Amino acid sequence: MDSRSIALIRTTFKAVAAEEGGAERLARSFYAILFTDYPQVRDYFPAAMDAQRDRLVKAIGYALDRLEEPEKLLPFLAQLGRDHRKYGVQRVHYAAVAESLKAAMRRFAGSEMWTDEVERAWTEGLTLIAEAMIGGAEKENAPPVWTGTVVERREVLRNLAVVRLQLDQPMQYAAGQYLSVQIPSRPRMWRYMSPAVPANANGEIEFHIRSVLGGWVSPAIVGNTVVGDRWLLGAPLGGLGIPRNTKRKMLMIGCGTGIAPLR
Template sequence: MDSRTVALIRTTFKAVAAEEGGPDKLARSFYAILFTEYPHIRDLFPAALGAQRDRLIKAIGYTVERLEEPDRLLPFLAQLGRDHRKYGVTAEHYAAVSRSLRLALGGYAGTELWTDEVERAWEEGLDLIASTMTTAAEQETAPPVWTGTVVEHRAVLRNLSIVRLRLDQPMTYAAGQYMSVQIPSRPRMWRYLSAAVPPNPQGEIEFHIRSITGGWVGPAVVGHTVVGDRWLLGSPLGGLGVLRNTRRKMLMVGCGTGIAPLRAQLLAMTQRRSNPRVHLFVGGQHPCDLYDLATLSALSVAHKWLTVTPVVESIENPWWYADSGDPAPELPALQRRQVGQIGKVVAAAGDWSDHDVQIVGAPPMVQTTKFRLMAAGVPTRNIRHDPLF
């Protein structure tokens, strides 16, 4: 794809996104066209489309920004293609989505912006996306979905649970990856969750789930999951991980349940003969949000290459937290607990310009931490995070 085509696609999308309410209006228009002209496709989507619309716009934005980075974009699209097999998506569906999106963009952008050249540019870009996803799906030999049984559900906080499943067949994934899950009470609603443990011979996988106000899946998991529930899991996604035999020092930053993929990587690293130095900052709004410090402390005691620094924004717990003990005590091998916004604390804690960096958490936290580290001299190419969907 040449630079002119990329520029036309990027300019069009930014113009639409810059309008007040533009992204949401574009998503609504797209789905209206898609379901009107291809009504049979509606059954692939959940009844409530709010989260789906938001995810669509973020996925388009992520792709548009990386059209000139094929080494990063194409593997991401290939992963999405393998994951979309869980929906039963075919080439016909990709063609319908592509046409509907072009019609929605054209209708929203207007005749002055939406020229024949712009439409051809979008057609070329969407063809690249569809062909990459389709090819990856066709070449994949792993199952389109995995099934697993809940073997443990542990309530950690009022709004946070740890769920462990035993898969019916092994799943090959890298520590640090995430996958979409579907629970029995929320059919066709898939939520992305990161594995908190590396692959293991027992075929067990663990997720840390926070209930988000207004969410559909999280509250159902936290409030109603029971041992014996059967879940569906999509293909592994994401590119986080620590290469074997690397000597580059690592900086890991995780907030809340964002600690899960970093935790999985640390557990996997304990099985290696040698590792680089790793400094992990684990953050939360309140002390009770640092729910897994005991595990991290034990890892740090056993492995001298790991340093762990807890960070909280408030030293007080929320009113509803009834436990009289300190859920984030000064445990052995942990650095002294810091108070402040985690991005600011991390950026001021040292020179990280020669470190590989991973950031995991809510999108605002990831972006803020990334910008603070870049301002402190960390090269953008050294910073990794998964798509902020």
């Protein structure tokens, strides 16, 4: 993308988001348009949309801030595309999202700001984002989701539990990676967690979960998980951010359940 198109996208987004309550109104409008014009996608999203709306605005802002840094943006988008495979997302869904987002932006930007040139810039930018995500998803050979059975749930503290699962097939992940989890009592509410044991050929995996006050998922895991529950797990993401073969000594610092992955 050229610098003018990038500037037009950033200017319109920041103008809309900078208004009082602008980011929240934009997210609400986007999902209202998406679910009205493409009702078939509603089942991909949780019933409670508060966290989802917040993540949308943050993801858009992150991507727009890095349009001039493809070496940083494209790997992020590819990883995002790989993660979205767990939802069953197809190419047509990316087009629906792009059209709905442009419609929401057009509504709040107004006719004076939302010119034909601005619309072309947004179309180009959203196409770049979608193609990077689609490319990342199509190049991934690992399963979109893993399934596992809870084989142990141990309460360490009143608000802290250790949960062990037996996966139906082993998962390969590296130290410092995390993955998304969906439990049976909270459908479509995926939450990211870090494994507390190394990947192994037996398909055993363990999580240390602290109940978050007011949370939807962590209190249900800590308080209601029973042996035999079936979980869904997304593909591993992220990393430690350090060279794997370095010979330098490292100091690793963690707090609370964040200590577990350091093992």
